[in-house]
Amino acid sequence: MDNCIFCRIVSGDIPSSKVYEDDEVLAFLDISQATKGHTLVIPKQHVRNVLEMDEDAASTVFSRVPKIARALKKATGASGMNIIANNEEIAGQTVFHAHIHLVPRYGDKDGLAISYTEHEPDFEALAKLAETIKKEISA
Ligand code: 5GP
Ligand code: ZN
Numbered sequence: 001m002d003n004c005i006f007c008r009i010v011s012g013d014i015p016s017s018k019v020y021e022d023d024e025v026l027a028f029l030d031i032s033q034a035t036k037g038h039t040l041v042i043p044k045q046h047v048r049n050v051l052e053m054d055e056d057a058a059s060t061v062f063s064r065v066p067k068i069a070r071a072l073k074k075a076t077g078a079s080g081m082n083i084i085a086n087n088e089e090i091a092g093q094t095v096f097h098a099h100i101h102l103v104p105r106y107g108d109k110d111g112l113a114i115s116y117t118e119h120e121p122d123f124e125a126l127a128k129l130a131e132t133i134k135k136e137i138s139a
Contacts, residue, residue, distance in 0.1 A: 006097035037076040049087040078104030
């Protein structure tokens with residue numbers, strides 16, 4: 001796609017600091033560097049996000065993640081890593097070519113803050129919701 005910034009990185013139109021490349025997958029440093037070594041792993045073939053992937057596309061891109069993540073952890077000396085995919089605008093997606101963020105973590109004040117609101121569990125509601133999702137998966 002001509003107007004997709006990550007397709008243009010794949011084709012070499014736009015330069016990037018590549019850390020991994022094979023026939024189907026590319027990984028390069030995110031320009032914003034949320035923490036040192038912040039890397040994006042992308043499929044070379046354009047797809048909007050994880051919600052649009054079929055099993056093959058998902059296997060292709062996710063299968064490369066552990067190897068790249070381990071190397072990134074070693075290279076940066078990070079203590080751990082958040083692995084995140086933002087899907088659609090509401091979830092913070094700003095580039096609509098699927099990508100997985102690898103964000104190395106160095107400590108409490110390393111610049112990345114992720115917080116979840118915890119709710120009191122309503123076990124009946126959880127069981128109902130699980131049933132609804134299960135039905136949708138097998139539909
Ligand atoms: P999103 O918000 O869609 O999950 O993440 C998009 C990411 O792409 C952002 O973290 C942003 O910094 C990164 N990004 C956007 N444009 C470029 C670019 O031209 N080069 C690189 N290396 N990263 C980019
Ligand atoms: Zn694209």
